[in-house]
Amino acid sequence: MKQTVTRNGVGAWTTRKYDHEKAVGTLAFTDDLRFGPELLHARAFRSTKAHAEIVSIDVSEAMKVKGVVKVVVGENFVHRFGLYLHDRTPLAVGKVRYVGEPVALVVAETEEAAEEGMLKVTAKYRDLPPVFDPIKAATDNSVLVHPELETYEHVPFITPFPGTNIANWFRIRRGDVEKAFAESKYVVEEAVNCPQIAHGFLEPHCCICKEELSTGNLTIWSTAQSAFALREIIATGLGYPLAKIRVIAPPIGGGFGGKAGMTVEALCLAGAMDPDIKGRPVKLYIPREEVMLTSWVRQAYIAKIKLGIDADGKITAIKNNFYFDTGISAEYGANPVRSAGYSSTGCYYIPNVWTDSYAVYTNKPFGGAYRGFGLPELMGAMEVVIDIAARKIGMDPIEFRLKNMLRTGLPTCTGMPMNAHSLDTIVEKIVDRMKLKEKEPAKRKGWVRGKGFALALKAPAMPADASSSAIVKILGDGGVEVLAATMDMGQGAYTAYAQIASEELGIPIEKIRCYYPDTQSHPYDWQTVASRSCWSMGMAVKRAATDAREKLLALYAEFWQTDPETITIEHGIVKCKAKGKAEPIDVQVQNGFFMPSGKFVGGPIIGSGTFVPPDVVNPDPETGQSPKSVVHFTVGAVGVDVEVDPATGAVEVNKVSAGYDIGKAVSPMNVRGQIEGGTVQGISAGLMEAMYYDEHGKLLTPDFTDYKIATSMDVPGEVDAFWEETPEELSPYGNRGVAEHSMISPAPAINNALFDALGIRIHTYPTGRERVYKAIQEKKRGETDIWEYPYALEQSYKNAVKEWK
Amino acid sequence: MKRDVNFILNGRPVTLSVEPRTTLLRALREYGVTSVKRGCEEGECGTCTLVIDDLAQKSCMVLALEVEGKSVLTVEGLVAPNGDLHPLQQAFVEEGAIQCGFCTPGMIMTAYAFLRKNPDPTEAEVREALAGNLCRCTGYIPIFRAVMKAAKTMRELGSHPGAAR
Ligand code: FES
Ligand code: FES
Numbered sequence A: 001m002k003q004t005v006t007r008n009g010v011g012a013w014t015t016r017k018y019d020h021e022k023a024v025g026t027l028a029f030t031d032d033l034r035f036g037p038e039l040l041h042a043r044a045f046r047s048t049k050a051h052a053e054i055v056s057i058d059v060s061e062a063m064k065v066k067g068v069v070k071v072v073v074g075e076n077f078v079h080r081f082g083l084y085l086h087d088r089t090p091l092a093v094g095k096v097r098y099v100g101e102p103v104a105l106v107v108a109e110t111e112e113a114a115e116e117g118m119l120k121v122t123a124k125y126r127d128l129p130p131v132f133d134p135i136k137a138a139t140d141n142s143v144l145v146h147p148e149l150e151t152y153e154h155v156p157f158i159t160p161f162p163g164t165n166i167a168n169w170f171r172i173r174r175g176d177v178e179k180a181f182a183e184s185k186y187v188v189e190e191a192v193n194c195p196q197i198a199h200g201f202l203e204p205h206c207c208i209c210k211e212e213l214s215t216g217n218l219t220i221w222s223t224a225q226s227a228f229a230l231r232e233i234i235a236t237g238l239g240y241p242l243a244k245i246r247v248i249a250p251p252i253g254g255g256f257g258g259k260a261g262m263t264v265e266a267l268c269l270a271g272a273m274d275p276d277i278k279g280r281p282v283k284l285y286i287p288r289e290e291v292m293l294t295s296w297v298r299q300a301y302i303a304k305i306k307l308g309i310d311a312d313g314k315i316t317a318i319k320n321n322f323y324f325d326t327g328i329s330a331e332y333g334a335n336p337v338r339s340a341g342y343s344s345t346g347c348y349y350i351p352n353v354w355t356d357s358y359a360v361y362t363n364k365p366f367g368g369a370y371r372g373f374g375l376p377e378l379m380g381a382m383e384v385v386i387d388i389a390a391r392k393i394g395m396d397p398i399e400f401r402l403k404n405m406l407r408t409g410l411p412t413c414t415g416m417p418m419n420a421h422s423l424d425t426i427v428e429k430i431v432d433r434m435k436l437k438e439k440e441p442a443k444r445k446g447w448v449r450g451k452g453f454a455l456a457l458k459a460p461a462m463p464a465d466a467s468s469s470a471i472v473k474i475l476g477d478g479g480v481e482v483l484a485a486t487m488d489m490g491q492g493a494y495t496a497y498a499q500i501a502s503e504e505l506g507i508p509i510e511k512i513r514c515y516y517p518d519t520q521s522h523p524y525d526w527q528t529v530a531s532r533s534c535w536s537m538g539m540a541v542k543r544a545a546t547d548a549r550e551k552l553l554a555l556y557a558e559f560w561q562t563d564p565e566t567i568t569i570e571h572g573i574v575k576c577k578a579k580g581k582a583e584p585i586d587v588q589v590q591n592g593f594f595m596p597s598g599k600f601v602g603g604p605i606i607g608s609g610t611f612v613p614p615d616v617v618n619p620d621p622e623t624g625q626s627p628k629s630v631v632h633f634t635v636g637a638v639g640v641d642v643e644v645d646p647a648t649g650a651v652e653v654n655k656v657s658a659g660y661d662i663g664k665a666v667s668p669m670n671v672r673g674q675i676e677g678g679t680v681q682g683i684s685a686g687l688m689e690a691m692y693y694d695e696h697g698k699l700l701t702p703d704f705t706d707y708k709i710a711t712s713m714d715v716p717g718e719v720d721a722f723w724e725e726t727p728e729e730l731s732p733y734g735n736r737g738v739a740e741h742s743m744i745s746p747a748p749a750i751n752n753a754l755f756d757a758l759g760i761r762i763h764t765y766p767t768g769r770e771r772v773y774k775a776i777q778e779k780k781r782g783e784t785d786i787w788e789y790p791y792a793l794e795q796s797y798k799n800a801v802k803e804w805k
Numbered sequence B: 001m002k003r004d005v006n007f008i009l010n011g012r013p014v015t016l017s018v019e020p021r022t023t024l025l026r027a028l029r030e031y032g033v034t035s036v037k038r039g040c041e042e043g044e045c046g047t048c049t050l051v052i053d054d055l056a057q058k059s060c061m062v063l064a065l066e067v068e069g070k071s072v073l074t075v076e077g078l079v080a081p082n083g084d085l086h087p088l089q090q091a092f093v094e095e096g097a098i099q100c101g102f103c104t105p106g107m108i109m110t111a112y113a114f115l116r117k118n119p120d121p122t123e124a125e126v127r128e129a130l131a132g133n134l135c136r137c138t139g140y141i142p143i144f145r146a147v148m149k150a151a152k153t154m155r156e157l158g159s160h161p162g163a164a165r
Helices: A019-024 A060-064 A111-120 A134-139 A177-183 A227-238 A265-272 A288-294 A334-341 A375-392 A397-404 A423-433 A493-505 A533-560 A668-688 A746-758 A769-780 A797-803 B024-031 B087-094 B104-117 B123-129 B141-157
Strands: A040-046 A052-058 A068-073 A102-108 A122-127 A166-174 A186-194 A206-211 A218-222 A245-248 A282-285 A300-309 A315-327 A352-361 A448-458 A468-474 A480-484 A512-514 A567-570 A573-576 A581-584 A605-611 A634-644 A651-661 A718-724 B003-009 B012-018 B049-052 B055-058 B071-073
Touching (some): A019 B087, A019 B104, A040 A111, A040 A265, A060 A068, A068 A265, A102 A111, A134 A315, A134 A352, A166 A334, A177 A300, A177 A315, A177 A352, A186 A375, A206 A265, A218 A227, A227 A245, A227 A265, A265 A282, A300 A375, A315 A334, A315 A375, A334 A352, A334 A375, A375 A397, A375 A448, A375 A668, A375 A746, A397 A423, A397 A448, A423 A448, A423 A718, A448 A746, A468 A493, A468 A533, A480 A493, A480 A533, A493 A512, A493 A668, A533 A567, A634 A668, A651 A668, A651 A746, A668 A718, A668 A746, A668 B141, B012 B024, B055 B104, B104 B123, B104 B141, B123 B141
Parallel strands (some): A040 A282, A218 A245, A315 A352, A480 A512, A651 A718
Antiparallel strands (some): A040 A102, A068 A102, A166 A352, A186 A300, A206 A218, A206 A282, A448 A634, A468 A480, A468 A605, A573 A581, A634 A651, B003 B012, B049 B055, B049 B071
16 A cells, blocks of 8 residues: 655656746855855966977966966876776876867966966977877877877776777677678668767856865865766875765756766866965866866767668668767766767667777867767767668668667667667657658748658666665654755756655655755765666665655554554655544654653654666677666657758758657656757757867867857747656666757757758758758759768768778 | 946845956856856856846946946846745746756846836747847747746736836
């Protein structure tokens, strides 16, 4: 029997925690915290060279600026940091590796003085040849971005190749692809490329660090998605015990992966731990135009995919070559490369698989985690290639997808059986709602209209042993506090946890509070990434709430002299029908119950819960095979309807329909928010986003003037967000993640729609106005494909693809 | 050299002492009004938006000295004296128009100034009015819903709360 009753439990539409404070502007973000006049401010002096030895750095003029306290250079703070591979120093040591790399940190009494000081630092360099093209960097070792690669520590599940620019090489080898290609009726080989893109969160990174003078203890307030991972990375890099570091993570203004792991904190520590500074708090606020130069962005990629298809339209073999341009650091970026690799048959069952997925160093700002984590990259290519293949063999692209679909129980590319899902229902709904099989005339005069479709899939990409824990406290007035170190950066984690606690405790959601992470008070959680929180931390919160409930029921049972099973908690009232009792939870749950035995029993009720995925096995390094490579996959699909103005190349999205099988919507308001928000972010990425560089490697698009993201004017006329609920077995309520998934496939769906509208295939993202205009002109010249790759002279698609055989 | 600037902040007269080069954004944040967010300080993102004499302005693009004698309204100032949320704030909460909340104060202030001028807008007009305020989280869709809903509530109330300021 269910012993709890509540209105806003799991599955209820309810308003969100902390939205009230956000609406009135009183929620304090990191930049809003005040530290008094002792606070110092830091600003980075940055490299103007893409690759060079540092001959000298002159800080003498900077030190003369009123208010400048110290200028720290790389030699003052030589520590390597990294989540998966320790290849990053916060300040350049000996060499600069990209334009914009921090070379010195000016610390001053005011932000203005730090800026002035920064302008007065000078450096002399001896040029080294840079490498910007990831294909060249991967295949020609004449320029090495990290000649010291051999000496870097890394986790066992990544494979760097010292003596090359390859920071990670992930492989899948299954069956015999060459034999299958030879026996195939059709062989289709196509390529897609995409530049780096940026998270575009509206709150720039901000961090305050303080070293306690006498104890050396560190306190870090930061815009961090993952307080505990940050603490661990810092502790490892410094050789500090964990307990000497306290990380406080105030609310953050958007993350999308860009504030995961460790981002700017070590740079701030270079100031705060300086012998001349320690004892005073140092604040590092990253100005907007330096955000993309200070922390990671999404990796650029070139993907080549070869499919073998039999006479029935069944895909029999796939050969993948993925080059991820990871810039100068792969400390985080090594893993999206792996994530794309172990999902590299997409939403399809393909018996013979060969995948090489590489993280390649180049002299550019670096790549790392970004919503989707390797999967928007994979699907951006795969769903386009599938579309091309279907058309080449004369099959409807949707029928082709359904025919080859990775149905429940079939092996994924790593060999694990696919979990339960209803992707075919989702496909059916989208085909129907978007009238995907009908040609419709354009709504705008003189424009052309097209429709496109793409599937999506993603598993949480994390180490096999990523764990979570939570504490649930019942207060003396029946209120509840949940300590769960997930960062609620807008995705709504605390609302979901409050709903879980309400469900398990029968206490109204209004009485439940969740607090932002602080490593000093909260129990451990690995990271707020991978769309894992409502699942992994959800397990921990559910277990903690259940633990608290059982303790509470046991106490009331003893107090009322009955069995715990006869007691219910309804809207915060503890009831026992048999005994005719109904009492609101009161101070006894804090101070103890005076039992019929004449003794006090109990004391504060604290529930605890922990979770670690029990059965994940890292893929075999040679073959990529594993009985269970990931915890589960969430699947979905996107249909889009676009119109193009042939005169200008302008693209308008009329409508999008996006559906995902999320197992169970714990917090529907947030599920809808994640699908709507991610869909628009995906459209923005597909249509307008790219980081561009000049020939010396200087970023040309550092801020929102040049790096365009979707505004309210770019939102499609209609966005249909929906979900299916095929429960996941090992899950708090059957739920699976969805936060990243919505970003994965809008871009390829648009690409396919543009082909439908224009009859020419665009192989390069973004597919915005300029490129679409070019495509229209190329089509008039008889071209069937367009390919633009910034590092090659040869821009003919056919020749470019031939070149890398 | 610092100079004084006198203005009305959320209905109360204040005097701030500022450098001539200090922006209104930095001056207000320094003073303790941190609902105005600095997302870029380059006039690109809209997170610093507030209302000066009925006009939505990006406070990173205004020098503090420029508001001498004017009335400045930030999102804190929309809350009724009894603590009730303004219909716009309420609608943002109810419609899921807030995720991280970093764009929210600026977004609400733009919508506030817009609805004062156009109390019965079409959704297309709302989209256009919000075009200078970026939001990376929500995809704007719930924000459109919230502004339309707030407009309706305010028309039904027959008043525009906060107008007295
Ligand atoms: S901070 Fe003013 S517009 Fe971005
Ligand atoms: S809610 Fe995060 S930017 Fe709008």
